[in-house]
Amino acid sequence: MLRIHTLRLPLSNLSLFSSQAQKPRLNNNYRTMMSYTKAASSQAFKDKKLLFRQLFEKDSSTYTYLLADVAHPDKPALLIDPVDKTVDRDLSLVKELGLKLIYAINTHVHADHVTGTGLIKTKVPSVKSIISKASKSKADLHIEAGDKIHFGDLFLEVRATPGHTLGCVTYVTGDGSDQPQPRMAFTGDALLIRGCGRTDFQGGSAHQLYQSVHSQIFSLPKETLIYPAHDYRGFTVSTVGEEMQYNPRLTKDEEMFKSIMENLNLPYPKMIDIAVPSNMVCGLQDLSVKPVDASSN
Numbered sequence: 001m002l003r004i005h006t007l008r009l010p011l012s013n014l015s016l017f018s019s020q021a022q023k024p025r026l027n028n029n030y031r032t033m034m035s036y037t038k039a040a041s042s043q044a045f046k047d048k049k050l051l052f053r054q055l056f057e058k059d060s061s062t063y064t065y066l067l068a069d070v071a072h073p074d075k076p077a078l079l080i081d082p083v084d085k086t087v088d089r090d091l092s093l094v095k096e097l098g099l100k101l102i103y104a105i106n107t108h109v110h111a112d113h114v115t116g117t118g119l120i121k122t123k124v125p126s127v128k129s130i131i132s133k134a135s136k137s138k139a140d141l142h143i144e145a146g147d148k149i150h151f152g153d154l155f156l157e158v159r160a161t162p163g164h165t166l167g168c169v170t171y172v173t174g175d176g177s178d179q180p181q182p183r184m185a186f187t188g189d190a191l192l193i194r195g196c197g198r199t200d201f202q203g204g205s206a207h208q209l210y211q212s213v214h215s216q217i218f219s220l221p222k223e224t225l226i227y228p229a230h231d232y233r234g235f236t237v238s239t240v241g242e243e244m245q246y247n248p249r250l251t252k253d254e255e256m257f258k259s260i261m262e263n264l265n266l267p268y269p270k271m272i273d274i275a276v277p278s279n280m281v282c283g284l285q286d287l288s289v290k291p292v293d294a295s296s297n
């Protein structure tokens with residue numbers, strides 16, 4: 001059954017449990033317990049299978065992620081942060097692999113490119129688009145912290161990570177012995193590899209971003225894989241542990257972080273004036289409004 005649960009999880013409890021399990025100094029009893037847990041995990045996950053692909057759009061250096069439960073008879077799949085320009089490539093791949101695309105999901109309202117979620121819906125009308133309620137933008141389904149997005153027997157958990165924009169969320173693969181290990185966090189622009197999203201527009205706040213990353217991402221197990229929405233230097237994946245140790249912005253205290261963010265001096269994204277209004281409506285302007293033909297004036 002395909003469903004979105006709106007069950008609220010006590011995320012702080014989950015995080016506490018996870019970080020306890022990651023304590024670096026382990027006594028022998030603890031080690032034994034950890035190995036047992038790992039063995040139990042792989043046993044429970046044995047019958048499940050995650051298909052995972054990281055796809056790239058070069059003009060905006062955006063990563064789109066394809067996830068599917070290929071052990072399920074329907075092979076239900078979802079795309080995270082598809083880009084309009086690469087929708088045909090992504091849908092061809094979905095078809096080639098025999099997957100059934102059910103969700104097209106955004107981590108936030110992007111400012112540098114147009115989302116592919118609306119375009120996907122015109123090509124595969126059964127697909128439901130998803131974005132956070134806090135983004136105040138249009139989609140079929142609006143999610144918030146604690147929601148679970150199920151695809152087959154696998155699921156993503158939603159964590160609110162505002163700061164780059166007000167409505168940013170991070171999607172994390174399920175916490176459970178029957179879910180993929182290590183966990184995977186799709187951080188959008190909240191946490192980039194050795195960086196983070198800028199905080200100078202769309203309701204951005206360096207204070208909020210610092211708190212979001214520390215409380216919602218750095219509280220995940222250290223081996224959790226970090227998959228961001230962009231990389232500008234060719235990196236593809238990191239881990240929570242690596243970013244906690246080496247991220248040049250987020251390893252600083254909050255005051256220093258704010259000062260770094262205030263002094264980035266980045267030019268606005270080239271597409272911002274087109275991308276933001278378009279992404280507020282799923283990447284499609286109102287289709288009932290006919291485009292103005294400038295040549296007829």
Ligand SMILES: N[C@@H](CCC(=O)N[C@@H](CSS)C(=O)NCC(=O)O)C(=O)O
Nearest residue numbers: 111112189195196197198266268269270
């Ligand atoms: N040059 C690009 C935009 C680059 C940019 O501003 N990236 C954003 C994420 S997309 S809104 C960002 O947060 N960057 C953080 C950083 O430290 O680079 C363009 O014109 O599109």
